[in-house]
Amino acid sequence: MSFNRYSSEESLSFRGIVLNYVKKIIELNLRVIEGDGVKHTKTYRDSILGLSDVLLPFYDKDMTDSYSKFEKEYNEILEEEITKESTKKIMRICRELFRNLNLLLKRNDYLKSSVYGEERDEIAVDEEEEWVMQ
Numbered sequence: 001m002s003f004n005r006y007s008s009e010e011s012l013s014f015r016g017i018v019l020n021y022v023k024k025i026i027e028l029n030l031r032v033i034e035g036d037g038v039k040h041t042k043t044y045r046d047s048i049l050g051l052s053d054v055l056l057p058f059y060d061k062d063m064t065d066s067y068s069k070f071e072k073e074y075n076e077i078l079e080e081e082i083t084k085e086s087t088k089k090i091m092r093i094c095r096e097l098f099r100n101l102n103l104l105l106k107r108n109d110y111l112k113s114s115v116y117g118e119e120r121d122e123i124a125v126d127e128e129e130e131w132v133m134q
Contacts, residue, residue: 018105021051025098041087045094051101058108066100 028044052067059067073093080086 018054021047021054025051041091045090048094048098052097055101055104058104060104060107063100063104066097070097
């Protein structure tokens, strides 16, 4: 049984993996808001931590500090009794980590440059830049 969710025509690039993580996390965030908070909070947290793991080699000082803060706060919450309130705290610190991961992508100009070893023709170009290049 194959767990490959990509067709043979799809290219599985690092950029594709990162953007797929971001898309799935956004979808999960909507489910947390609309549905069973506890169940989706765990999945949301695990997805953000997965994205964090993928981006770990690209952490800068700001991101390293942010992740250390997340770990400290998360471990403090785990020492408490798990309640609806602690679940909300977990969501809050996960959202903060997700935002900081997005800021890391922004600082690395991820969507405009090939810092992750992507091919030049895979780089997204702003419409304004595209017009200037013509």
